[in-house]
Amino acid sequence: MTVRQAENLFYTLLNNKWMGSGSGETIQIYSPDDNEVVGEVPALSQEEVAAAIQKTADVQETWEAKEIHERSALLHRWAEELEKMTDEIGEMIHKEVGKTFAAGKSEVERTAQLIRYTAEEGLRTQGSFIQGDAFPGATKQTKAIVQKVPHGVVLAISPFNYPVNLAASKIAPALITGNTVIFKPATQGSISGLLMVQALVKAGLPEGVVNVVTGRGAVIGDFIVTHPLIDMITFTGGTATGKHISKKASMIPIVLELGGKDSAIVLEDADLNKAAKEIVNGALSYSGQRCTAIKRVMVVDSVADELIGKVKEMVSGLKVGRSSEDASVTPMIDQKSADFVTNLIEDARNKGATVVLEGIKEKNLLGPTLLDHVTEEMEIAWKEQFGPVLPFMRIENEREAIALEKRNQYGLQVSVFTNNLENAFSISDKLNVGTIQVNGKTSRGPDHFPFLGVKNSGQGVQGIGRSIDSMLRDKVLVLNF
């Protein structure tokens, strides 16, 4: 049995069986490249989802009871199986979400490394031992053993932009710590997610330990996040959906990786060649459809012309086209997202921004657009474009950048470009974001670094070690001698 039932029909994994929905209903997935159908996945009903959750809850104690080195060994085998499927999954990522084949394969390779690291890091998870006598009135006769135990059933919801990597970065930490998993992939990217789970089945996944629920968000979305057998939620996606989930689900831990409006602050003393290269790469890789993409540049006026000139030259050399043509800037995930970006560009143009470089617009394929003299009145200064347009805001000095940053509704990352490290530290102290990159583009990796957003960018911390922590709670055993 395999996930693929016919050329374009894929089944989901329920209790280690590849199944369609009882109704036979499916959801079609279209390629961003040419709008052709890539495949279809089952549209499960609430009853089918409930049965999957029940089974995943039933097997959790047994999974938790396994020795951790056995769970670790499963993850190692998963990484091996995944690597064997690199071409197949890389190709599917390419078709489903419009990354190039090379980028799809590199996502699979990165994921295998992440799973291996998680398999090792999980082995080092330890509790602690506390003597009672540090607190007035208590004595050494009272001792606490603080154990780390899993939450139970983890609901992992992944986004379209890393359908394999951002799914595994939730599933692997959940499994190593003894949680079982309900995996809800974003519809676009769900076949890639299912193929990734097929590698896990080949590795020896016990029945029910991971169940995958595909379906329409409108039908099963609220149902899963409010289901009483879900003990923890880890979600990556848009801020509006993340906030909705956190309102709906109550009394359980939730980790949210949401949107960002990451700024690059370029100071007078920066290495402008390096800054330009990092900005272009940071802003436009995968056409800017990354939470960590650089989404606005604040540049000191005295070096703005030079920086923008360098950026323009580099961006002009980028190939714009389909992901099947190995282009650097490829079609956006759907027309709605492309229209959103186009409207932001029009708003800025109408309010007086200078269009330094105008990208082509062919349906959902947008060439990169560079906007100069962007001001606070323009929507593009504040809204997350999640696409290939980069606004430049000219500033007098770093104080102005810090003031603008304080009003950012998001708080994921900021890049500071300067040759004065002391100054970089002092700016960093004043920024309320998860991560500050000095002289480098904003990005999540290396994947064992803590990764977090504050304000509307999220809650909780990820990155391999912290993701493992998020899957565990304390359980305290007190010895009263």
Ligand SMILES: O=C[C@H](O)COP(=O)(O)O
């Ligand atoms: O889209 C959100 C991802 O976590 C970004 O990851 P990345 O920085 O590796 O592209």
